Each structure stands twice: as structure tokens, then as C-alpha cells.
Amino acid sequence: MKDKFSVIHKKLIIIGSGPAGYTSAIYACRANLDPLLITGIQKGGQLISTNQIENWPGRFKKTTGLELMNDMEKHALQLKTTIVFDQVLKVDFSHQKFKIECEENKYTSYALIIATGSSPRYLGLPSEKKFIGKGVSTCATCDGFFYKSKKVAVVGGGNTALEEALYLSNIASKVYLIHRQKQFKAEKILVTRLEQKIQEGKIILYTPYVIKDILGSTKGVSSIEIISQNHSKFVNVSGIFIAIGSVPNIKIFNDKIQTKYGYIQTHLNHNSHTQTNIPGIFAAGDVSDHIYKQAITSSASGCMAALDAERYLNSLNLIN
Secondary structure (H helix, E strand, O other): OOOOOOEEEEEEEEEOOOHHHHHHHHHHHHOOOOOEEEOOOOOOHHHHHOOOEOOOOOOOOOEOHHHHHHHHHHHHHHOOOEEEOOOEEEEEOOOOOEEEEEOOOEEEEEEEEEOOOEEEOOOOOHHHHHOEOOOEEOOHHHHHHHHOOOEEEEEOOOHHHHHHHHHHOOOOOEEEEEOOOOOOOOOHHHHHHHHHHHHOOOEEEEOOOEEEEEEEEOOEEEEEEEEEOOEEEEEEOOEEEEOOOEEEOOHHHOOOOOEEOOEEOOOOOOOOOOEOOOOOEEEOHHHOOOOOOOHHHHHHHHHHHHHHHHHHHHHOOOOO
């Protein structure tokens, strides 16, 4: 790490480059706030791993998460957002001028929007860590190609799990979908498509089952042990895709800001929906949403955060 940093000051800084971050930037630019957006280590967030998006209003033609996020970035840049590819290491919220330390530079700002999104949740098995990158994955669109004509498993029962299973059913020889409950939380249209693939023999369903162990060698995963009501069985697979939800990326903000249920807590009042317990700091997207967790709601909260930040900066007479 560098011993000396240049310090860059902006009225508004946005941390995160998913739907919430880019939407915040777009609205902040239109409010003449001259925002700086710090992308984080994964520019575009989790959405870039989504193979097909069908529920983004007005985007009814086939599109991917990567395409949508690239367009959002272009939109933000067209409006003169300053975007830096950097990762936040440390923050200091103890003064009105907030301090953000990244790998490349230090930044200060009077207003901050936290839109750092979330990361995939893992099963927590010791064997899972052993095989990450060697058969264990959280992204079918990223790694599915490596399992062409092979048997794979997908774990989960929400939209992501079914989307992964459906995507892999066109690549792998067989897909085993493992879910701990008999019912799925996924949208009905995805369940209908799943049922069709089951009828075709492309997807084999194991419910209610959980993964007990992942087995293999130095070459990678060879099988999994699944269990249901004390009955276990082994299933031969070359890969396993974990799709059991996500956890908000708030580690660097722990003990710096108020949280609830593991998410940054926002406080609804007559002036703001996205205000945290610290005046001038706002949260948008998956870091503060433990209910909806949709790209469109993240984007909407990014809009709200930018408008809330504009009102806050205006109260400090900091808008030109």
C-alpha cells in the first residue's frame, strides 16, 4: 500500500456500481452534484452474472445483466459522472467531512451514498471452501461453459437457483436441482419452465434435500452427499452451483453505522427514505433491503438516495 495518498474532495461520493450506485449517479448528475462513483472490486455488481433479464420495464427484448449494467455505466458517464475503479478499505464517519480510504487514493465528501450491494451466500461446509474454483461456483453464466455435457447440481429454491438450473440445462448433460423445501420461492413463470425441463428429463429434482458433503480429489468435485430426513444418498456431479441468496457487503461499515438484521438501517422521516443514523450518509440497494432484493427496487432506492443527498447538501448551502 502507498505511504502517501493524494486526497480528493467531492460534495457527493457514491460507493458501488450496481443498479443502485449507477442510478444514484445519474440523478446526482442531473442535480448538478458532480458525484464521484467508486466501483468496488466487481464493477456492475452481482447483476452482471445474470444471463437473461425479462422484467426490467421497457427492456422486453432479450438482454443480459452485463448489457444492462454496461448501459447504466455509459449513461452515468454521459452525464459526466467521475467513475474510478477502486476498492474502499477504510472509512471514517466521525466528522462532518467523511473520509474514505481506497487502495489508490483517499477521498473526502460531505455526503455519501452507500450502494455496495451484496455477495453470494455459501453453504458453510468445510468441503465447500476446498473446492471453490474446482467445481464449486456461484455463477452459472460465468462457469457453466466448463461443464458442457457433464452432470452438475444447483442448490437453492429462489429465482437465481431456477435461472441457473434452466441455463445449465442447455449446457450440461444433466442438472440436479436440490432444495431444502418442497415449495419454491421463485416466480411462477420460472417454476413453469422448470416443470417443462423436468418433463424433458433435463433437470432432476431433489426436494426436500440439503447438501451434507462435497466430495472429490485434487482434480475437482466428483460427487455430493445429500440428505433428507436422515436418508442420505450420493449423486455423481462434476460441478455444484450455490444459489441460496446473498449477504450485504457492509463489513467495512461495521461499528461505523447502525445496522439491523445484518443490513444498514435507514430511517424514514418527512425528508428522507434512505437516510442512515448519520446525517449525510445514505444507503441504497441490497445493503439496506432485506425484503425485496430486486434490481429494479435497488435502482429506485438509488434514485431516492440521490434526491435525499441533494436535499441534505442544499441544507448545508453546498450546491452551486
